[in-house]
Amino acid sequence: MAGESEKSGAVRKLPRIVRTVAELQGLADEERAARKRIALVPTMGALHAGHMALVRAARARADRVWVSIFVNPTQFGPNEDFSRYPRPFEQDVALCGEEGVDLVFAPSVEEMYPTGAQTTVEVGELAKPLCGASRPGHFRGVATVVTKLLVAAKPHVAVFGEKDFQQLALIRRLVRDLLLDVEIVGVETARGRDGLALSSRNTLLVPEVRQDALSLVRALDAAEAAVAGGEDSADELLRIVRGVFLQAKSAELDYAELRDPRTLEAAPQRLCAPTLLAVAARFPATGGGPDARVRLIDNRVLHPKPGPEERP
Known part of the structure; x- marks a missing residue:
């Protein structure tokens, strides 16, 4: 384990940090062989209470809760906020520890997109309206990275927020079309006290x-x-x-x-x-x-x- 943290006097173990697909796949094989259910919560980090609601939903459905933290460059447009996107990794890991997350998968861009990679995933009509119209190529990046994460983590269930409604619909379609053996769960949008959706x-x-x-x-x-x-x-x-x-x-x-x-x-x-x-x-x-x-x-x-x- 990566270490320990304290919250309200209780000592909690920090989640295991995994950086490579090979290690993650090996651990997934071990957990499945032991008949343990794996839940994956894919994120881009900068975690907040909304993400923790996803973690709790995952915990209710599985024996092991894994969180991925990866700011995916392929879902950002040329004039978007990739370089400014917040990346408080140590804070994220501590927050995961407080919620009892078992593992954090935090690969590099090179790990997820090896040199020479040419394959992408597109999900037809669902990707065209709304954010697809205003952010060309965005959902190609989303579909590709989610497919990679599901292949790498081999989860029984993956949990996403309903704030990204189109993304959730697209991922459900992707899983059906590619015959992936994973349950996709949507969780109600978490909001601040003033009603603003947490993001x-x-x-x-x-x-x-x-x-x-x-x-x-x-x-x-x-x-x-x-x-x-x-x-x-x-x-x-x-x-x-x-x-x-x-x-x-x-x-x-x-x-x-x-x-x-x-x-x-x-x-x-x-x-x-x-x-x-x-x-x-x-x-x-x-x-x-x-x-x-x-x-x-x-x-x-x-x-x-x-x-x-x-x-x-």
Whole structure:
């Protein structure tokens, strides 16, 4: 084991740190031979309470909980925040120790993408709308690295947050299409006291614009309230959402869209079934100069009242 940490007087062992795929695969084989269930929580580090909720969900489903920490370069665009993405590794390991994580897989870029690597994974239509449209190539990077992590760790279950709704849908599709023997579990979005969805990127926000960042959850709340009041017009709901963002002076709305939560196809003009409202916006960020922005996302599934023809 890597060492020990103290929390509230109790001594906890830090998780084992693994750096190579070969070592991880060997350990996975040993655990499987011993009939132990492995749960993997893939992350890019900068861990927070939301990640720990994923860890607890993993612990409820497995004997061994493994966390991967890898800032994946292939899912960042050329003008995105790869270089500024927070990397507090020692703090992350300590946090994992406090939650009883058994192992942290922290490979190098060279380990995950050996020289000459040419194979990538793409997941068709699910990768095209929403973040796929505004971040070309992003989901190719996500699908490729998740496939590599599943092959390396050989988990029985892998746990992801529902904040990244499109990513979760894409990974479920990937696992089905590639016949991978792993259960994919989604966990409800964790939020701060003010309602902002927890994200490692929140640390990049300029402190004085956090109130503007709350436009994400305010927009979702406003749309949900309208639906609860009987509104079923897609255009009207999106008008309400955009109105919220107009009140947040520092916000740059990337997208606000209504989609089928299963297929991610565009929702009909009149909503008559559960519908995903997904939003993304950019806000002023620390570091990177005066024009630096951090991109945050959020979502909610709306439940419109059935029309007369749908009522029993």
